[in-house]
Amino acid sequence: MTAKRLHWHGTPVPYITAWSAEAAPQPRVVRRTTGAGEGIGFEDEDPRTDRRYGVLWIRSTLAPGRGKPEFLLANPLRQRRAMEHSLCQVCSRPTIGTRADGRTLFLLGGARPITEGETTTAPPVHQTCARLAVEHCPPLGRGFAVALVERATLYGIAGVIYDPETLAPLPRTEARPGELAHVDIASAASRWTLASFTVVSLHGVTAVGSDALRRFPVP
Ligand SMILES: [Zn+2]
Numbered sequence: 001m002t003a004k005r006l007h008w009h010g011t012p013v014p015y016i017t018a019w020s021a022e023a024a025p026q027p028r029v030v031r032r033t034t035g036a037g038e039g040i041g042f043e044d045e046d047p048r049t050d051r052r053y054g055v056l057w058i059r060s061t062l063a064p065g066r067g068k069p070e071f072l073l074a075n076p077l078r079q080r081r082a083m084e085h086s087l088c089q090v091c092s093r094p095t096i097g098t099r100a101d102g103r104t105l106f107l108l109g110g111a112r113p114i115t116e117g118e119t120t121t122a123p124p125v126h127q128t129c130a131r132l133a134v135e136h137c138p139p140l141g142r143g144f145a146v147a148l149v150e151r152a153t154l155y156g157i158a159g160v161i162y163d164p165e166t167l168a169p170l171p172r173t174e175a176r177p178g179e180l181a182h183v184d185i186a187s188a189a190s191r192w193t194l195a196s197f198t199v200v201s202l203h204g205v206t207a208v209g210s211d212a213l214r215r216f217p218v219p
Contacts, residue, residue: 150204
């Protein structure tokens with residue numbers, strides 16, 4: 001299933017972009033012990049919807065097209081779906097099988113090149129969709145990096161880590177400018193993290209220059 005392409009005053013809105021009507025009330029965070037050990041939970045937690053990979057997940061709703069698009073934010077549910085099914089973050093169609101060499105394109109904000117093993121919350125993207133995003137997405141005007149990737153594997157989650165002693169959110173550490181802390185799914189810290197996004201690690205990385213992005217196809 002693919003979503004209808006949405007626009008805002010003539011500007012195409014990427015599939016994973018959050019809309020203002022999608023914000024949901026967040027319950028109080030409490031201390032909870034699960035099979036994996038002690039960590040955080042919600043006071044009215046439903047493990048079927050509030051946890052993924054055993055980790056507590058921020059609450060969100062799906063109402064694309066309602067309210068205003070929040071171009072700097074991703075909807076947690078659509079971001080996760082895009083990562084789990086390798087869907088394009090812009091158009092929501094599959095990226096697997098769209099290139100003869102089997103590789104996938106990734107587009108990240110920030111001018112620093114994408115490195116081998118880098119972790120990211122950005123789902124993959126088609127080349128034509130990457131060009132569209134670079135043209136229309138204001139944050140990417142401050143710099144972006146593109147790479148072809150052989151494998152993207154689940155690394156963990158991006159979220160806010162809570163202090164195991166006080167249950168207060170720890171000071172924010174950023175993975176890339178504006179990105180939440182990336183936490184390894186196998187680490188003890190994941191039990192103390194309120195996750196917003198799925199994080200993958202990128203392997204078999206070949207950087208693509210911005211000039212090459214504008215040619216089609218990228219060799
Ligand atoms: Zn696309």
